[in-house]
Amino acid sequence: MLGFGPIAFAVPWVLAALAVLPVLWWLLRVTPPAPRVVRFPAIRLLRDLTAREETPARTPLWLLILRLIVAALLILALAGPLLNPRAALPGSGPLLLLVDNGWASGRDWTSRRAAMEELVSQAERQNRPVVLLPTARPAGGEAVKASPPLPASEARRLIQALEPHPWPTDRAGALEAVRGLAARGSAHTVWLSDGIGDRTARGLAETLQRMGSLEILDDSAEKPPHLLLPPSSEGAGLSARVVRADASRPESVTVRLSGADGRLLTRQPVAFDAGQLTREVRFEVPAELRNDAASLRVENDTTAGATVLLDERWRRRPVGLASGRASGENQPLLSDLHYLERALAPYNEVRRGEPDELLKRDLAVLVLSDIGALTGQEAQTIEDWVRKGGVLLRFAGPRLAQNPDRLVPVRLRLGDRALGGALSWSEPAKLQPFDGRSPFAGLHIPDDVAVSRQVLAEPALDLADRTWARLQDGTPLVTSEKRGDGYIVLVHTTASPEWSNLPMSGLFVDMLRRLVTLSGGVAGGAHGGTLEPLEVLDGFGRLVPPPAAAFPIAGDAGADVIGPRHPPGFYGTEEARRALNLTATLTRIEPLGAMPGGVARGPYGTRGEVALKPALLGIALSLAMIDLLIALMLRGLLGGWRFGGKRRRAGAAAAVLLTLGAALPMAAAPWTPARADDAQSTKVTAETYLAYVRTGDGTVDDTSRAGLESLVDVLTRRTAVEAAGAVGVDPESDELAFYPLLYWPVSGGQRALTDHARARLNEYMRNGGTILFDTRDQSAGAVGGNQALQGMVQGLDIPPLALVPPDHVLTKSFYLLNDFPGRYNGGNLWIEAREGRANDGVSPVLIGGNDWAAAWAANRNGQPLYAVVPGGERQREMAYRFGVNLVMYALTGNYKADQVHVPAILERLGQ
Template sequence: MIFLTPLALIGLVALPVIYWLVKATPPPPKEQAYPSLQILRRLRAGRADTARSPLWLLVLRLLAVALLVLGLSQPVWLGRDLSAQPSQDLVLVLDNGWAAVPHWQERLRAARSLAERRFRAGHEVTLLLSAPDADGSMAAPFTTRDRARFEERLLALTPHSWPSDRAQSARQVDALRDNTSQGTVRDIVLLSDGVSTPADPSLARALHASGSRVSDMRWPGCDTMLLSAHQGDNGALTASFSALPCPTRPLAVRARDENGGTLGIFPLTGKDASGTDLPLPPLLRDRATRLALESDTLPLPGPSALYLLDAGQRRHPVGLLTPGTQDTPLTGQGFFLAQAIEGVGELHRGAVPDLLKQKLSVLIATDGTLADDDTHRRVADWVRHGGVLIRFAGPVLASDPNASSPDKAKTLLPVPLMGGMRQLGGPMSWGKPQVLSAFAEHSPFDGLALPKEVTVTRQVLAQPTAELGDHVWARLSDGTPLVTASAFGQGELVLFHVTGTADWSSLPLSGLFPAMLERLVQRSVGQKDQSELRQLVPFTMLDAHGQLVAPPEAARPLSVEAFATTRPDVQHPPGFYGPRLSRRAFNLGDHLPPITPEALMGTALTPDHVSPDHALAPYLLGAALLLLLADFLVALWLRGMLGRLAMLGLLVAAPALMAPHCALAQEDDEAPKTQAVTHGTVPGAALETRLGYVLTGHDDIDEASREGLQGLSNYASDRSSAVMGHPDGVTPGKDDLAYYPMLYWPITEDVQEDPKRSAALNSFMAHGGILMLDTQGVGSELSTQDEGQTRSALKRATAGLVVPPLSKLDDHHVLAHSFYLLHDFPGRVQGLPVWVARSGDDSNDDVSPIIIGAGDWAHAWAMDAQGNTPYAVIPGGDDQRTQAYRFGVNLLLYALTGNYKADQMRVPELLKRMEQ
């Protein structure tokens, strides 16, 4: 231990003086006789003053003064420093590249601790950094004897996202040795990141050539990992990583979209997780912009644990050509097509001359938009040069006499058409409405799920020819073409034999329609910026915290030819290169070799060998103040004033102490039964309105259910009069379900039959509770689960449940207007049906006791502790999430209030009868 202000110890000399003053005895009183006052004769001489202070009070006061003096002398308890003797100057070589991001603060604390003892001994400390600065230059050696300047320098340091340059560090060490006067000895401590580089031998030679004692401090490398990924020919993503030797621990990869939403979490298997597939559906894979390596659900630090995805190498602008009369909301083709294209490509609207100036990849034309000769000529020339034209049939095309011509330049149709249109269903039709047939293998729609509810009532027919089968991409169940296509010049002509609205078919109302358009848009040639063919300019770079920031000053463009072979450095840091709409990702994991441990360059040193100094002054001064306070209280007690002080404090605190008891007394008067109700342990759901979710045994699903219902409760509390508490996880058959108005149950594939659970749920529904079953998006393009297994799981979950006859939820049901007016009921996915009890059941006031769907609503409602929405909503984004929240509010109020909204529909009839 040392004293930073040793002169203050002179104050200890005052202790004997204080002792003498406190211990001094006052002189005895002088006796004087007063003969005239007889009464005084009866008095006996005695001392009322204390002759001396009690020993314990004397010791207390002396100890308080001693602690005060010692605290003012600023004693410091010296920490450990086993690196070397503090009798020489010190050189610190600090790695500050990407591999130093883990344990960065611990590295700074170690550097501070190593330097403090040298400063106290009056020696110099020199700091060398191994990674170049943002301007491309190496930081000059920083040498000082001033502790404050060194501290200021450390606080200004941040790690970089590019590797260390140990060759430059070796040259700095050599220069430092050459500039050192003869006879001067320095200790060198290397604060290494532990990752091997090709320049390690050069730095090791420079360190040992200096003649100094070299120590090499290392930290555990469990957080130093390098993530990489690649996309196979089938589009599937495969992740791998390399790491320093470390005990095995569970790792996972989280896929995120451009807004930070979670698209999926995938555990990594194997020792190095080489070749672990990430089963992202195609629609989600196209939206993923980064992968993040996590351990124990916490992201690993640094840019090496991130992998940027450049799915946007090629953009696909889409032009939509519609007459103004077809843009009517909910009815016009322009409205339906714009909604379907949203999230698929860049949508542009306008006249043909303006659209074709924008270098489109796809042009969508509705019925009647290509009748003008000039427009026809412009579009034909555009398709010949590589464009894709998607047309929709209609009355104009059905009555066009030129549609039967085989000349594609004249018709801009992939196949010749028959005159008129075919009508299915009705007394004058050719047959009943047709459903879709399975897509052929050569069709771009191969693999898309076929909704059974899609039917076609009218269409235009293609002329039967020998080559017709080669141009058909989609058929009806009777074999007639629904979508045909053929090449035209360097481009392609595609025709939907129905309209883009629901008047000829229900296809535009289904989730299949946007999926088909997405396949067509993605298979188009696309547009590339010409600058990408020559060089890629830095766009945004990853910093040490994994955030995309502006490129550093030293960043330079990358040529396309050298992109795959360039090593990351300060001129080529990790990030995105190229134009915004065709940027390419430059990742550490793709351009660095696998991580290998760095060889020791000196005496092995761990952070345990160095610990910081501890200042004792705050503790000593605090103890002195406590003792002085105790002395003050003792003085009041000796004077008989402590009781008065306590009484004064009690009077001041009485109002605050009495307020809760008065409130409780008032509550007891108003509600005398409260004591009986709240006697014993009461569930929280009995004291406030809460939603419940069925525990599945899967931590990720249960956590999503909790966050989802919490987000819905917050949303409903902010926008309605319902005051909701936090949700509870329950196990039917074990927990009392009577307190919950609604239970949310996400169905998993491993659910099994449970008669006890079914009995509890039947009782819950029979007494007015609503059970919501969610198969979590199964049946949509976002799900990788097998539909057959999910149906079997749903059958096992509902075994023994009293399920009434069900019907599809529509906008006439009370759920569609219990609070918000809704026309659809999306969750994280949209387009999937929701099933409720068929109307007319008076046993429960016509309230559906069960709701079954696959919208994956919990992930859409989910809100984490920071108020963020961690899961992406596909494809509608924030608008779809808002609709999901609104459906949740309707569902919540439906569970709380029942069918009262249905009664409001009868108000006009009741008023009419009252008037009669």
Template sequence: MLGALSFSSPALLLALAGLVGLYFIIRALPSEPRERRFPAIRLLRDIGPADPPPMRTPPWLWLLRLLAAGLLILGLAGPVLDRSDDLAGTGPVLLVLDNGWQAAARFDDRRTALDRLAQKAARAGRGVRLITTAPPPGGWTGGTDAALADAALADATTAAQLSARLADLAVRPWSPAPEPVARRIDAALDRGEIATGGAVYYLSDGVAHDGSDRLLATLARAGRLTVLTDAPTRPPLGLRGVERTGTALAATLVRPPRNFEQSVTLHARGGDGRLLAEATARFAAGARTATARVELPPALRNEVRRLDLADQASAGTTLLLDARAVRPDVGLVGAGVTPLRSPLFYLSRALEPFAAVRQGEIDGLIDGGVAMLMLADVGEVAAQTRRRLSDWIGQGGVLIRFAGPRLANADDGLLPVRLRSGDRAFGGALSWSEPQALGRFPDDSPFAGLDPGERVTVTRQLLAVPSADLAGKTWAQLADGTPLVTAERRGDGWLVLVHTSANPDWSNLVLNGVFVDMLKRLVTLAEPGQRALAGQGPERLVPAQTLDGFGRLGPADPRVAPLSLAQLDETPAGPRHPPGYYGPEGAALALNLMGPAGPIDDRFRLDDLDAETEPLLAATRGDRALAPPLLALVAVLLAVDGLVGLWLRGRLGVPGRRWRPGAAALLALTVAAGLVAGGAPATAQEPPGDDRLDDAYALHATEATRLAYVTTGDPEVDALSRAGLVGLGRVLTLRTAVQVGAPQAVDPAQDPLMLFPLIYWPVPQGGGGLGPAARARLNAYLRGGGIVLFDTGAGSGPIGIDTGDGTRLRALLDGVDVPPLMAVTSDHVLARSFYLLRTFPGRLSDTTLWVERGTERADGGVSPLIVGQADWAAAWAVDDQGRYMVASLPGGTQQREMALRFGVNAVMYALTGTYKADSLHLPTVLERLGE
């Protein structure tokens, strides 16, 4: 099958009628007569018989020119040879798109496939009808039968109109709803609004939703159905939930079952978007779930406000955290320095898995903002501190006191009950006949439901004075009914007393697991989430910010409905309640798409669609654009015509003369251009990425070691960047064994980056963020071992430091997998990869250089980022005569020399990595030095 021939610009074919007039013009105008020179009589012998000059163009020549003109018109008309199957039926082509969160990670591929299918329909003279399966914000109006009318671009339209609106096609932060869409399409088929027997393409996210079987049956009824998806090789991922386990955050990831392993990077970010930590989750072959543990120091643990997956941006791979996920700060005050005797030792060990523990004095801890204070055998409290404690408790603080010898005789008003003088001990005046066991916890106690166990015994305690309200204040008691834990509400806070000690002196409670469970229940009284819930009241939570389909926070849509506090954990995220933050500013609570952590139920399963599918871009991969080979043939014919003209004028066939170099060069360039154009990919095929390089580009970039610079759109900045790398290349050639070619300008959104070991990236004023294509290429380049030298040129502060031009760099690298950074010292391998350096100046001095944290060690690897603010290109830049373009620097020639040495070190670092930090080669180096 040769395939169907169509044109992207058929109107240009009308120009073929002009070939008739062109024929008469060419035929009437002969070629220029042969030129005869007569410098001397001696040359007459070289002149053959005189022929009269031609009056008309030779037939073979005007046929050649007419052929070139005709092929040029055909090439400009954009012929495309469609070698795939023809579209079935007649009328508009039906396109059905899953635009829920499962399709967000690679939604650009879906837009590309839609555009190509629309162009395919346009070449066949047919319109397109696009139906999306995810409901709009607020849900479909008018009942489920209005689903098709409310779906984006549901009416039949032209390919040009569809292509113009694809950029605005929205990804919804909830799952598709195939069932109502199927019902509406069935109704439209019954009424004849949609013709049957046509071509139907279903761009599926690969997941089986409720009603997917019904939709597939309906689409098969509508015409010849083709299901396109990339789910078999690129399964959708979801972030199921997170739990606090010890000092870490443990996130659960889900995917459809696959028979291959898969690694995914989890990012923990602060409220301002800063990357605080990352972890890796590994799916085993055939596994549905994986776990990523994010280890964070206590100072950063409570700053985490968002978890998301790298390179998998969607509402389902984003988990928002609110005050309920924050570990409360607990302050410990007490005496004792011997670890196994100090009560603070046992308290801190028990609290560390679920609280941020700090030790100090009462006033300092209150000033530090702790939510809970535990006083272990602290007696009388100073009057001023006592007043501060009372105010702090009234404002929501929780004070827990543990008994001991000092507290036995205290009376400072900071106790929930009155105490008897002295204490009750086994064998004392108020003694038991035997140690008492822990009794059952009251039903209204925070400890209700815990197993008191049989091994907990108390040998000594402080006794409460009996009163009418003592039973209501008792949260734990001994087997004989004696109160062990009493509490009282004061203002918005709590005052709690544990009547035994926090070490094993008075009981073995601290050595039992129930003690940890009791502390965990007590800590919930001070958890910011519980306090936030308590402050919400019964009011309805108004949406503050919501996620879009790509996991980006933004203002809530007016159609989003509020929800009540009681519904927060039971309400699934959807069109009426999108994932996001609900509630007043400062106390907003998070509603996530995939809910809290726990067993995976049916709502969160990512099962495969039960249908035969094809790769997403398979529908048009057989198309072949004929314009490049036709235009290449035109170039060859024009070159032949030029050579014929030279020959007719005697420029090529004169005896004793060689072909002129210009003609030979013209022929070579023309043929080369034709070959390159003929091998260019068709416009209807898959767009080349970093894995499909243009041969000519790759050949040029790899014929020598080349440094690259990123174009900014500012001609002056780009020219200075190029001149800077030229100057650095000359120094490398003179001083090292590195021979670099001419620098290469690159656009991260279009050009492959993997061909260059080091890329210089100036960050000018007013720069914005990267697009999805540029972000993906940059992430792939950095993970693949490439190095980028970012130069903000002024100010101070890289990513994560809120000063100077760090703001511009953070905006540029939003969404890029940027590691934590550290300042470079003279011990770093970058400072000694060729020269021994202590500073790294450029046009500016006294700036800080930043690299990835952890690369200072010999086994720490190579930093993918080098960040600075020195404007190195200006210090390196030379003109065509080799003169420095910036004539003078503040530090004179010494500063320029240091700038060039840094450039040499950066290139050596990119080419040799941590070679200079490898102690394996130290004996060889010393031997060569003669040591």
């Protein structure tokens, strides 16, 4: 390699071709003469055709120089010029690339591969072979081994095929492979490290250094690796821990909770202070969202260690209900199961049936309401299930009072304690405050909750330890016993209001939720047999189909089996998935640490070597095209264009300059595909779409999209509107004219509008578009009270606004409405004060604060994402109706305000 300061040539012998340039000068000086135009009159045809001797014309000097420049550029490009070339590789042996391709390498694999290809090119220029040694065991489970010495072309193919793996590196195996290479001779080694240290890292570096020179590339300072540990369930929330290797500086990361379809459910920032290696992150999500959760991920950390898959252990636990009394089948308010199902269904999957049928499926909690004596086989089956982590919750009643069995936590007295008997109360008893050791500790006890009848426990030495709730006279109301990994819990009264009004209180719901969380979940116990791989994580933390080398795992296997044969992922069946996470056992990481003296260390992205060959070839091609155009002009082959006359020469020169100005940037710039918004424009013009403004807040934008898509589904089912979906837009760059309605959630973090965006929005509103500004604050004075909205609408052509009058067309465009609730109710809706004749009377602006998108939003199963207050599901239905009216109003204008429809509307109103 020949170098001149910051520029060097990979193939310097090609520069000898520059000596041919004088010969080219001599050859290019002469050009054929331009053709002569001869007229052929019909009569004098033969007389005027006289042969004349032609002399060649000389090539213009500037054209000759242009052609020599093209030839010189081609020669220089073939010589392989390099800008800021690296120094030659030390030593004379092969280049050994030691590549950490375990779980931590996925976060920077692109820069790692680019560094490997650059090093191979450098070795190729020095005619040195390349040896590749990955430190993670291959997918087939074979031992770590080095490749034989390879030419550069073969090494490049191996590098392109090399991928990170979702299991740890085997540096002990790599050390053995390096010792085998040391016997063959010296080598220069470049260790492409993942920044993670272990007990063999220093010994491996010392062995490599004895083979020759050693250089370590490590970008953990710029892209530090993280571990995300499996979360723990605490009530309705999830708590997880983020672990890092280096605590020397502050750092901020973000953890995402996502659904099975990749949809973002929520995200939480995590801030590390200097000196902190571990931080906890907690997600408080509704039960509906938690049931959809499929993974936790650290944003921008694309590794299996920063990804946690969630199975049934972290979702709503299935609860089975069985009752010993058939009363209330036709009168649900008299049924025990009615109150249990109403209390459990919002937070758990509830199943009804007989105990033996319920236990044939995965179950977390089994509730038996007043079931008396169980058969020996039934009792044994239930007890075995409890010992594996299940929770048996029993409610007393007449049957259990007369026929107690062994599946109770304490010995019971025959009969029950009721008002009017020998042990009667003078009045129903209330509850004592819960003890601090009880799982109900901290729950508020309403003053009106009272018990009028109960089953009594026999006195015992350990009765106090087994009691979780008492009446004011000290008698136990809830007792428990731990058996194996599970619990048996008894409520000494009924699950219906027959013996107590507890089932009709909110305390009943809270107590049941606390009891359900005691279970280990459906995947908490041991599994029999084997579990087939369903989906596994690749080296970038993505779920992919299992490779052929992935084997099933034992039903009771832990995360310590993770490796090439058992990569992390989902195992089992679609109905009962088991998540195998790398961080279930890998709970801490440490930095690479100090290396032996004389070892060079640096990051991946500062090598700085740039190949100039593509740019030079592009420029040469552009100039050759210009030369061809000029040659055609000189020969008169471009119609009437010839180089005769000053005007034509000036035009030709201008054409050359324009062509050169257009060609040179094309030579240097990479090819880019067609703009994505062209495809979007084509899509939205073919069908009707609703649009929302992207605010930059991921949670707000996801809610807007889900809300509008749910509204589109309602429109399709209830009206003749054939909307295709929802689209997010940016007023700064996207065309707005395609959308009849624009939903704009106001977010405090939105950037101010530019003059260009204001002009586009004003044009949109003038041409018939409607914008619904949603301040999402339930403020009755949303127009003037929200500072973010005030700053946003400055410069927009907002007409005078007024509250929507009772007889406005918006109240009757499809449904008859009196108010316009969303997730919240009570806020006002503002609209154009005077309906003009323009745009068919449609107001260009509506402003409110009831958070309509959140009320409309639902997941892919149709379950609402957000609770609506205070009206519940009835309020959600009215929010949908407002959405339907809004879309019909935007599409049809004042059609329903026409007097021809007044009789029909009055008839519906009953007037």
